[in-house]
Amino acid sequence: xxxxxxxxxxxxxxxxxxxxxxxxxxxxxxxxxxxxxxxxxxxxxxxxxxxxxxxxxxxxxxxxxxxxxxxxxxxxxxxxxxxxxxxxxxxxxxxxxxxxxxxxxxxxxxxxxxxxxxxxxxxxxxxxxxxxxxxxxxxxxxxxxxxxxxxxxxxxxxxxxxxxxxxxxxxxxxxxxxxxxxxxxxxxxxxxxxxxxxxxxxxxxxxxxxxxxxxxxxxxxxxxxxxxxxxxxxxxxxxxxxxxxxxxxxxxxxxxxxxxxxxxxxxxxxxxxxxxxxxxxxxxxxxxxxxxxxxxxxxxxxxxxxxxxxxxxxxxxxxxxxxxxxxxxxxxxxxxxxxxxxxxxxxxxxxxxxxxxxxxxxxxxxxxxxxxxxxxxxxxxxxxxxxxxxxxxxxxxxxxxxxxxxxxxxxxxxxxxxxxxxxxxxxxxxxxx
Numbered sequence: 001x002x003x004x005x006x007x008x009x010x011x012x013x014x015x016x017x018x019x020x021x022x023x024x025x026x027x028x029x030x031x032x033x034x035x036x037x038x039x040x041x042x043x044x045x046x047x048x049x050x051x052x053x054x055x056x057x058x059x060x061x062x063x064x065x066x067x068x069x070x071x072x073x074x075x076x077x078x079x080x081x082x083x084x085x086x087x088x089x090x091x092x093x094x095x096x097x098x099x100x101x102x103x104x105x106x107x108x109x110x111x112x113x114x115x116x117x118x119x120x121x122x123x124x125x126x127x128x129x130x131x132x133x134x135x136x137x138x139x140x141x142x143x144x145x146x147x148x149x150x151x152x153x154x155x156x157x158x159x160x161x162x163x164x165x166x167x168x169x170x171x172x173x174x175x176x177x178x179x180x181x182x183x184x185x186x187x188x189x190x191x192x193x194x195x196x197x198x199x200x201x202x203x204x205x206x207x208x209x210x211x212x213x214x215x216x217x218x219x220x221x222x223x224x225x226x227x228x229x230x231x232x233x234x235x236x237x238x239x240x241x242x243x244x245x246x247x248x249x250x251x252x253x254x255x256x257x258x259x260x261x262x263x264x265x266x267x268x269x270x271x272x273x274x275x276x277x278x279x280x281x282x283x284x285x286x287x288x289x290x291x292x293x294x295x296x297x298x299x300x301x302x303x304x305x306x307x308x309x310x311x312x313x314x315x316x317x318x319x320x321x322x323x324x325x326x327x328x329x330x331x332x333x334x335x336x337x338x339x340x341x342x343x344x345x346x347x348x349x350x351x352x353x354x355x356x357x358x359x360x361x362x363x364x365x366x367x368x369x370x371x372x373x374x375x376x377x378x379x380x381x382x383x384x385x386x387x388x389x390x391x392x393x394x395x396x397x398x399x400x401x402x403x404x405x406x407x408x409x410x411x412x413x414x415x416x417x418x419x420x421x422x423x424x425x426x427x428x429x430x431x432x433x
Contacts, residue, residue, distance in 0.1 A: 028086040029061035032130040055380030070103035086130040093129040104137030169246035170204040205243035211304040221279040229299035256295035267298035272416040280309040293382035346408040367402040
């Protein structure tokens with residue numbers, strides 16, 4: 001879809017049969033959708049889907065009688081999801097559209113109107129005003145996360161095959177200052193500004209430049225269809241020093257038929273195996289919010305902190321310093337250290353590589369993700385997970401074997417390939433029961 005129309009362009013579109021609209025939509029929305037969106041592929045794909053039960057949804061239809069503030073809708077939509085708002089009050093629609101645009105949405109259909117009913121004569125039909133907005137910001141305005149992040153949003157491009165892409169760029173200095181002040185309110189402002197300048201001029205550009213390079217390596221080395229399960233670099237902008245300031249990449253949209261818990265684990269381990277063994281890339285940040293479940297299968301995103309296997313970071317003092325800090329403070333590394341110290345991890349293949357840019361960080365955290373696949377609400381509805389099921393119990397047992405093998409010095413699971421084979425054996429055993 002493309003943004004269309006002025007603030008009050010009236011649509012004179014023929015009546016569409018009722019079966020083109022979703023029965024669970026409010027009547028005002030059904031009337032608008034039947035005329036405005038009946039031929040739109042996204043509407044056809046998402047409007048008839050059952051409402052989300054565990055996570056978020058891709059399409060919402062709301063009216064003034066329902067929760068419709070930008071904040072409430074933002075929290076209910078997956079990234080890239082669409083909201084159709086319909087009302088009989090033109091002024092309300094116009095004002096609300098501006099609020100949505102200020103809250104991380106892009107107008108796909110600017111405020112417009114339709115005539116409801118079979119008769120289109122102004123005196124004999126009711127006018128309904130509406131807009132369609134897409135959630136394009138990854139974070140809501142003003143939202144502060146526990147980790148530093150780039151400015152990431154979806155953007156339109158003139159390509160019918162790929163009209164929406166991911167636009168990732170170095171955040172503004174003011175955004176970094178605001179983030180630092182919220183985390184360290186008592187820190188002197190001069191120190192905050194100095195640190196923000198370091199992040200915007202050195203840290204973020206360095207990691208964004210590396211991410212662009214890693215995406216190129218993945219596309220060069222990953223065979224099909226695995227290369228469709230990681231982002232593809234589309235374009236980038238560099239500064240006069242050669243650092244990448246912004247990049248555009250393909251959008252791996254969540255969707256498709258739900259996977260079984262076991263299949264989610266198998267595909268994740270298989271993709272990691274290929275990334276490790278063929279591309280020779282170590283992700284180093286395989287948290288569940290860097291997973292996607294697409295129609296093509298499980299995918300991974302955010303390769304900004306990745307390294308090449310055997311890469312000598314000491315050859316670049318800045319990289320050595322940045323990764324030295326990353327490998328001490330990242331969520332995954334801290335968990336490896338904590339679980340090793342408490343005895344929850346005894347495998348020497350993992351313990352001996354704590355705080356190192358090693359594959360062990362990836363397969364360690366992958367093993368933990370198997371047991372909490374619904375922690376990411378964006379993908380919850382695409383994974384059939386029941387903690388009491390035989391699949392969940394089997395995968396939990398596998399995680400224990402990976403982390404706490406019978407012989408810690410000779411663990412049977414030393415790679416993503418080993419984990420994949422373990423899942424496949426388990427899958428066969430369950431099929432025989």
